[in-house]
Amino acid sequence: MNEKTIKTTCPYCGVGCGIVATVDDAIGHQVTIQGDPDHPSNFGKLCSKGSALGDTVSTENRLLHPEVHCIPCDWNTALDTVADGLTSVIRQYGPDAIAFYVSGQLLTEDYYVVNKFMKGFIGSANIDTNSRLCMSSAVTGYKRAFGADAVPCSYEDLEAAELIVLTGSNTAWCHPIVFQRIRKAKENNPALKIVVIDPRRTATCDSADLHLTIKPGMDGLLFNGLLTYLAQTDALDNDYIAAHTQDFEWALQSARNTAGNIEIVAQDCGLSSADVEKFYGWYAKTAKTVTVYSQGVNQSSSGSDKCNAIINCHLATGRIGKPGMGPFSFTGQPNAMGGREVGGLANTLAAHMELDNPEHIDRVARFWQTDRIATRPGLKAVELFDAIDAGTIKAVWIIATNPVVTLPDADKVKNALKRCNLVIVSDCIKNTDTVDLAHIRLPAAGWSEKAGTVTNMERRISRQRPLFPFSGLAKPDWWIISQVAARMGFKHAFDYRSSADIFREHAALSGFENNLEGQPRDFDISAFADLTEDAYDRLQPVQWPVTKKNPNGTERLFTDGKFYTASRKARFIAIRPRAPVNKPDPNYPFTLNTGRLRDQWHTMTRTGLSAKLNAHKPEPFVEIHPLDAARYHLQTHDLATISSLWGNMIARVVITENQQPGSLFVPMHWTAQFSSRGRVGALVNPVIDPHSGQPESKQTPAAITPYRALWYAMLLTRSPLMLDDIEYRVTVKGNDFIRYELADRTPFPSWRDWLKSLSGESNNPHCLEYSDPERGVYRSALIIDGRLEVCLFVSSTPPLPETGWLETLFAQPQINKEERLRLLSALPPEGQEDCGRLVCSCFNVGEKSIAKAIREFNLANVEQIGQQLSAGKGCGSCLPELKRFLPRQ
Numbered sequence: 001m002n003e004k005t006i007k008t009t010c011p012y013c014g015v016g017c018g019i020v021a022t023v024d025d026a027i028g029h030q031v032t033i034q035g036d037p038d039h040p041s042n043f044g045k046l047c048s049k050g051s052a053l054g055d056t057v058s059t060e061n062r063l064l065h066p067e068v069h070c071i072p073c074d075w076n077t078a079l080d081t082v083a084d085g086l087t088s089v090i091r092q093y094g095p096d097a098i099a100f101y102v103s104g105q106l107l108t109e110d111y112y113v114v115n116k117f118m119k120g121f122i123g124s125a126n127i128d129t130n131s132r133l134c135m136s137s138a139v140t141g142y143k144r145a146f147g148a149d150a151v152p153c154s155y156e157d158l159e160a161a162e163l164i165v166l167t168g169s170n171t172a173w174c175h176p177i178v179f180q181r182i183r184k185a186k187e188n189n190p191a192l193k194i195v196v197i198d199p200r201r202t203a204t205c206d207s208a209d210l211h212l213t214i215k216p217g218m219d220g221l222l223f224n225g226l227l228t229y230l231a232q233t234d235a236l237d238n239d240y241i242a243a244h245t246q247d248f249e250w251a252l253q254s255a256r257n258t259a260g261n262i263e264i265v266a267q268d269c270g271l272s273s274a275d276v277e278k279f280y281g282w283y284a285k286t287a288k289t290v291t292v293y294s295q296g297v298n299q300s301s302s303g304s305d306k307c308n309a310i311i312n313c314h315l316a317t318g319r320i321g322k323p324g325m326g327p328f329s330f331t332g333q334p335n336a337m338g339g340r341e342v343g344g345l346a347n348t349l350a351a352h353m354e355l356d357n358p359e360h361i362d363r364v365a366r367f368w369q370t371d372r373i374a375t376r377p378g379l380k381a382v383e384l385f386d387a388i389d390a391g392t393i394k395a396v397w398i399i400a401t402n403p404v405v406t407l408p409d410a411d412k413v414k415n416a417l418k419r420c421n422l423v424i425v426s427d428c429i430k431n432t433d434t435v436d437l438a439h440i441r442l443p444a445a446g447w448s449e450k451a452g453t454v455t456n457m458e459r460r461i462s463r464q465r466p467l468f469p470f471s472g473l474a475k476p477d478w479w480i481i482s483q484v485a486a487r488m489g490f491k492h493a494f495d496y497r498s499s500a501d502i503f504r505e506h507a508a509l510s511g512f513e514n515n516l517e518g519q520p521r522d523f524d525i526s527a528f529a530d531l532t533e534d535a536y537d538r539l540q541p542v543q544w545p546v547t548k549k550n551p552n553g554t555e556r557l558f559t560d561g562k563f564y565t566a567s568r569k570a571r572f573i574a575i576r577p578r579a580p581v582n583k584p585d586p587n588y589p590f591t592l593n594t595g596r597l598r599d600q601w602h603t604m605t606r607t608g609l610s611a612k613l614n615a616h617k618p619e620p621f622v623e624i625h626p627l628d629a630a631r632y633h634l635q636t637h638d639l640a641t642i643s644s645l646w647g648n649m650i651a652r653v654v655i656t657e658n659q660q661p662g663s664l665f666v667p668m669h670w671t672a673q674f675s676s677r678g679r680v681g682a683l684v685n686p687v688i689d690p691h692s693g694q695p696e697s698k699q700t701p702a703a704i705t706p707y708r709a710l711w712y713a714m715l716l717t718r719s720p721l722m723l724d725d726i727e728y729r730v731t732v733k734g735n736d737f738i739r740y741e742l743a744d745r746t747p748f749p750s751w752r753d754w755l756k757s758l759s760g761e762s763n764n765p766h767c768l769e770y771s772d773p774e775r776g777v778y779r780s781a782l783i784i785d786g787r788l789e790v791c792l793f794v795s796s797t798p799p800l801p802e803t804g805w806l807e808t809l810f811a812q813p814q815i816n817k818e819e820r821l822r823l824l825s826a827l828p829p830e831g832q833e834d835c836g837r838l839v840c841s842c843f844n845v846g847e848k849s850i851a852k853a854i855r856e857f858n859l860a861n862v863e864q865i866g867q868q869l870s871a872g873k874g875c876g877s878c879l880p881e882l883k884r885f886l887p888r889q
Helices: 075-093 108-122 135-146 155-160 176-186 203-207 219-234 239-245 248-258 264-269 273-285 301-316 334-341 358-366 382-389 410-419 477-493 498-509 532-536 609-616 626-631 751-757 803-810 818-825 845-859 862-869 879-883
Strands: 006-008 018-025 030-035 099-102 128-129 164-165 193-197 209-211 289-293 326-329 396-400 422-427 440-443 452-455 460-464 589-596 621-624 639-643 646-653 663-667 701-705 711-717 730-735 738-744 765-772 777-784 789-797 838-840
Touching: 006 460, 075 099, 075 396, 075 440, 075 477, 075 845, 099 108, 099 382, 108 128, 108 334, 108 358, 108 452, 108 498, 108 646, 128 382, 135 301, 135 326, 135 477, 155 176, 155 289, 155 326, 155 838, 164 273, 176 203, 193 203, 193 219, 193 273, 203 219, 203 879, 209 273, 219 273, 219 301, 239 301, 248 301, 248 452, 264 273, 273 326, 289 301, 358 738, 358 751, 382 639, 382 765, 609 730, 609 879, 621 639, 626 646, 751 765, 751 777, 751 789, 765 818, 789 803, 838 845, 838 879, 845 862, 862 879
Parallel strands: 099 128, 099 396, 164 193, 164 289, 193 209, 289 326, 396 422, 422 440, 589 663, 621 646
Antiparallel strands: 006 018, 018 030, 452 460, 589 701, 621 663, 639 646, 639 701, 711 738, 711 789, 730 738, 765 777, 777 789
């Protein structure tokens, strides 16, 4: 690589795609992003989000300097204030009155330092991570079965498999590049079967040979039934069970008691007996089976048990530790795995050691040379914020995450932070729902500026490398933590000069007293303990463990049938499936499900900056089945209020048979910065899994009612406007414009006067206007010096006109006479194309362009669409949607 071309790693999901970034202008933050063809996670492919990273690295909405009580200050002032505040709380209330809440967005080095500071020197384990919300049930499942948080599989196992079971995972949208590998494997091996287990029909189902539309929350019962079936049909690997496992009979008896035959399982899961039998039969007969599971399994009050029900079936058939086999949890964040390595969860210590093991506590204390180490597990995420609400935690430091949006019962979280004595937030973003509540704001370096490592969901460690200098006064998180630790008297333990220093220490701890002849720990990268600065800079992607015995890493775990339990045997866990804790009732008759979208990430602080990523699904929406929509008098494009016992929101109605009757689906991404009433976290019940502490985010009883506004408006403008007093407001960033979707149940004083006020001191304003008061229709456009500045459409009923062509006019320095005449119709002049709603984000292809190409060129399949328009040739996430444009055969 030359000095302007840098290899780094994507900051989004747990796939861990390699990136080649060519810096075109370091000062202006201009960069060209491509997939790294040499990285073994993606081999050059990128999804729509990764491809658009160049749109997200500006200093727009960046926190560029420290602030104390909203007043900018220098670093010394801010760090002294943090250290004094924490010291004061510890002196008055003890270390357990302090809490940290951190993130799978952190690099491993940052994660290591903050956990060392809190658990090793403040002396409390009240530090948890947003990975608690997505992966802690998978962690618990692995630890109970294997004795360690050890993901056994590699991506190559997906390509070697002959049956892939995707349960609770919309892989096509949430992990697009891995899903491409699955699709390619199916092309190369037509005998490969794919089973999708999901209450919804998602984009992932497009490649499925069988879709089991399971009743929400019943995965544990389905896999208990599978274990029973395997025993009934002599499909067990009895030799493997005897040699390498324990507690099988206990688990099998529990499965028989709860899921004794296919008819019972089918009825309780809401499935047909024929489909259940087909799935079970395929599983029983197919040795090379990989089961992929993600948030749909984990985010449950019985998520840990569901994970173990899946693992039980793999142990019972010996399908683990071999090519094309294994239980494979798919991770949501880029460094959830790295956080788990360093003890990011409140109940763990660094290097996969445990806070409930006195020997581990002693070992880490000796390595860190501290007598202040925490000696018991801390509060998990939901409990932690409950303690803030109760006032027992007096100070909280939140790093790189937005709990006011993402935690369940999010309004309670918001109110708790408002009452907390001291709220410190480290972030690279200036305004988020959480940053806005901070007493002290610390500017952190963001992706493209910071240096360190991340670990993807197949245990592969990769480097993130800086592309630009730090913006403003931003600093790496490890530096900020180390500076505070030094001010509190711990400089000797935090005297790091670089992220390489930290990585070496992390690696050394992983091998410290790791007895390979006795009971070894799974996580060991001790081969890197003496890594030079230059070797760290050149570090290539590698899967742990990485030891002197295995200096090139380890592709697959448990190949020898030995595990990390005391007996070195894997444990079966007896599962008694449980339904969701809170069930629908007459007041809240629906089950609310939440999840991710194809083009957005978490709370949109990064993806919200990219116009093309906002185009596919620009508003919060609620999916509902047609029968339910008719029953509740809802139509497509309507707005609806969704409510639960914990909160409410407003979203656009999408009527689809992809949704089961009695269920609703709402995406998780919108915040107060992008939508006045779009935070679905405010509705989610705060029930947690008793073993993992993971919230039940997929099953909340909810109600839906039409939101009948007096008026609905769509506004396009070049400059941001203050519209906070409007009840429903969604802000969408476009190229050269901002789009607002608006609605309210109170009259707007005067659209004409308001529009006139936007012309300011301009000498040459020109206003186009159409008004039909009887129908509640008003349309207007403001042109200044020949350039379109504002376009407004108001109606008493939805829907409003499509804006595709209008949006293109904001890129023009002048609009012509014919365009002016067409403005208020929203229809382009003859010869000008309106591409329509965006379908393919990778190549900016809209639905009208697709329909036109199919019609004009008589296209018969998605491959031909791709040849004509490139749509579907990028990450492939849009392929299921492209199929819907084709004529039915």
